Amino acid sequence: MEGIQHKTVTIANGMNIHIAEKGDGPSRALPLGPMWVRPCGPLVLLIHGFPELWYSWRHQITYLADHGYRAVAPDLRGYGDTTGAPVNDHTKFSIIHLVGDMIGLLDAITKDEGEKVFVVGHDWGAIVAWNLCTFRPDRVKALVNMSVPFVRWNPDGNVVQLVRNGYGEDHYLVEFQTG
Secondary structure (H helix, E strand, O other): OOOOEEEEEEOOOOOEEEEEEEOOOOOOOEEEOOEEEOOOOOEEEEEOOOOOOHHHHHHHHHHHHHOOOEEEEEOOOOOOOOEOOOOOOHHHHOHHHHHHHHHHHHHHHOOOOOOOEEEEEEOHHHHHHHHHHHHOHHHEEEEEEEOOOOOOOOOOOOHHHHHHHHHOOOOHHHHOOOO
């Protein structure tokens, strides 16, 4: 995990999001008029799954940074060192809140207002990423998701029951339900 830096970024809604990041673009300075600048490479936002943290992306962070990208992996609301969400209020953990956190983070860490970024999601992070693209396509340059296909929202669907029917009682999503 050589060179990965850790920061806490306070976003507009008061959340303190822990991020792990590495990379600032190409390793060479480029001439720009009378000055030399070190451009920042494209940002790749890596969104973790359940029950993971930024740490799941440690190898990808290093690889992407070594290839000219700025890789950023946050701990999502309720995970790791990210603080500020009311953990005793499940209504503050909706997909709208999670997407809002990602937009707040992008607003705080990008150089240009409205900058588009590459997004990579895994597991639960893929669901957050799909919804980020759905609600805020103006902020996404490209999307790569792993292990979770896009599923349209079904207002009449009971996700737990669908998983129970398809995978049985021992699926983790079913086992984590109470009552």
